[in-house]
Amino acid sequence: MFTRPAKQSKAATIASFKISHILAKHKKPFEDGSVVKEAFIEAGETLFGDFKNKIEIMSAIRELQLSHPTVTRRIEVMSQDIADKLKHDIMECTYFSLQFDESTDMTDTAQLLCITTDGAPAMTGNKNGFVELCRANEEFPSFFSFHCIINQQVLCSKVLNTEEIMGIATKIVNSISARSLKRRLIQLQLEDRESAEHTDLVLHTDVRWLSCGKFLQRFQELLLEITAFLDKRGDDTQILKNEKWLTDLAFLTDITMHLNIVNLELQGKGKTIIEMISAVNAFKSKLQLMIDQLKRKDLKHFPSLKARIPQFNYDTYEDELSNILGQFEMRFYDCSKLENIASFMSYSFSCKNIEELATEIASHIENRWRVVEEAHEKLTDNKTKTRKGRKYYEGMDEIFKGDRDIVPEAL
Known part of the structure; x- marks a missing residue:
């Protein structure tokens, strides 16, 4: 007695799931389910006008549940079902196969x-x-x-003590940008300047690698205007006039811009490991140079810091640079194994230990060639001195399975 209504209800639910799946697959808003149902009804009135069971068909269409909350629930259920099946399949697996570039x-x-x-x-x-x-x-x-070399470079920059400077600067910028009236007023103030290069503030977000450097650079460039704007409104600007805080801000602005430059050098398509190692090594040398220059009070690589009142003690900044250099040395330790080869391939005439390097490479090639000759002798017919067809190549492959762990010591 209740079999047919139950079947119709089940069919309507299945149809609702299928339409929700189509909406999700095509990245359409969930509220479009109501539009689909409305279009379905209008089309049905025309398409099924001559059908004897038109009333039943239209009734089934009207029973479709495609409201915004319903479509949302359908997609959530399907998503959870996929996740549960994937977890179950993973738990049942004994081994996983991985695909590598050969x-x-x-x-x-x-x-x-x-x-x-x-x-x-x-x-x-x-x-x-x-x-x-x-x-x-x-x-x-x-x-x-x-x-990942680029990610490693970003992690190296995390050792910088930026909490105090970034916390205050971010709070000030957010307090201005979060209110539309304040933002419009400071934009007008910036536009009225003689050299209106920048007419707005930059917001900071941790998920973007270059954000910190760009944020601090813009804040440093507009510092006088920001201070004047806050003074006019009667806000507390004592910290923005503190020489120690301003000096720390200048140093942090300079070093984050240096880090941004090396980050951009590591990005882009077609970069080889040799080019990336060279960029990292060049920056490590640059860090050591900046440390030595700070000891001599030479601020050539710190334009923002140079513009401040000269400080007689830069020990804190030297420590910060030493920490970054230490992070680069630790995180890129594996890259040092390739430095000799990378240096030789990039600048052949700059290699000081060319004889030693050539000996190492020649030794590796000789070892590999000896293995090839031994395998060849084993699989060659001694009487006819000919290869034994397919068995020869299969045998060579089998022998080399145990020899694939040979990697040149020069690396």
């Missing part, structure tokens, strides 16, 4: 030289991380592991 040697045998990770614990954990598990497996070829 690099082959002179015998067309695949070699694995480097694995680049995103720094997540699952990848870089000391015991159960992917990299350590690969290293612990004797059958796994030797390799170098690298964390």
